Amino acid sequence: MTSSPLPRILRRRGEPEYPTFLELFFDLVYIFLFSRLAAGLANDLSVRGAAQTAVLLMAAWWVWVLTAWLTDLFNPRLPIIQITVLLVMFGTLLMAIATPYAFGEYGWLFVAAYFGIHLVRDAVLIPGTRVNPLIQARSIRVFFWFGVTAAPWVAGVFVDETGRLALWSLAVAVDLGSARVGWPTPRLGRTELGSQIFIGVHLAERHREIFIISLGELVLSAGLGLAGSEFQAGRVAASAVAFASAVLLFQLYFQRVRRLLAPPTVASVERVRPGTSTSYSHLVMVAGVVAVSTGISLVIHRPLGDAPTVPVATVILAGPVLFLLGGCLLDAVVTGRILWSRALGVVVLCVLAPAIAQLPPLAVLMVANLVLLLILVGETLAPHSRLVRVTAPTG
Secondary structure (H helix, E strand, C coil): CCCCCCCCCECCCCCCCCCCHHHHHHHCHHHHHHHHHHHHHHHCCCHHHHHHHHHHHHHHHHHHHHHHHHHHHECCCCHHHHHHHHHHHHHHHHHHHHHHHCCCCCHHHHHHHHHHHHHHHHHHHHHHCCCCHHHHHHHHHHHHHHHHHHHHHHHHHCCCHHHHHHHHHHHHHHHHHHHHCCCCECCCECCCCCCEEEEHHHHHHHHHHHHHHHHHHHHHHHHHHHHCCCCCHHHHHHHHHHHHHHHHHHHHHHHHHHHHCCCCCCCCEEEHHHHHHHHHHHHHHHHHHHHHHHHHHHHHHCCCCCCCCHHHHHHHHHHHHHHHHHHHHHHHHHHCEEEHHHHHHHHHHHHHHHHHCCCCHHHHHHHHHHHHHHHHHHHHHCCCCCEEECCCCCC
16 A cells, blocks of 8 residues: 555554553643542532533543553654653643633633643654654644634633633534544545554553543542541541442442453454544543542532532432443443443432432432442342343344
8 A cells, every 4th residue: 555664653563552651650640630620510510510520521531532542653662752741741730720710710721731732742743754644644634623623712712601611612522523533634534433543452551540540539539538527427427438439430440341441352453433432431431430529529528418409419429320321331332232230320320319319418429329339239240141232233
């Protein structure tokens, strides 16, 4: 097809597939970012506040995804790639700092950091792959679509909160959605969704790591709650239940993922469509963990108070629901089936919501944990015969 040489910065076949320490170091900044998102949502439990948190999380997630793809496609041991990752990490730190005020006075900082990250990334990758136009075209396509979304991102800085939410929602939807169709670009076409561009083992491990990072933020919330509890019985109990939430989410995630994304079962080379689908399903699960963290901070603040308001009960239950939905999506992507136990868990939590909303906050969290525990026990005792096909057989 082409005799163009491979760019020097490209990862070579046979090189170690597992993430480097630098990639693990990069992920640490997301503990801070997730904590800022959870704190911001706790301060505004309205529908608008939830939508704003979702937009900011998706933008931050897209930065993480493109960085994971960067170190998957290109040699993470080269100094130029390492410097790029560190610069992206610093930009992500600025995004995290701006997050609670992104829909207020610091919207400009969030957008500047977001686009600074992508400009640095593409300024390295586009020239670095010029010896091979086919590989270079991938980075040019991504850069083109960031140019497309620049207008709504920047325009959002200069309008009111409602207009900013509308424009940024459109922008982040296009950012994530353009990947699903291969970034179609004038004269360059699009990246073929069936092309093999990802290293399966590396990408699977990166997703496991970012989920662990999100749980790290959850443990941090539980620990800070206990540290500030003055060892009052109710708040100590809430911190203990919060830690149990982290343990249950950890067990539920790895009990399934070690089967779906374990090295023996992961393809040595991943394709574009399943690679992006895995990232998006993990986005839903991480959003669930952020919501759980938000609920925990509210529960620890008043564990045995009056029955929670509808927004408080909603955010406490929304975390487990989103986590279970993300797990179902991941199963559907990898196997074409879903775990009936997790789908049933979503239904149970939604059905119970009106009744348990009348309970104290700690009791609501305990009920959510009980549902997760029953799912975990059920899957442990009945590891087989729990899959439901969600796609029609192909013939």
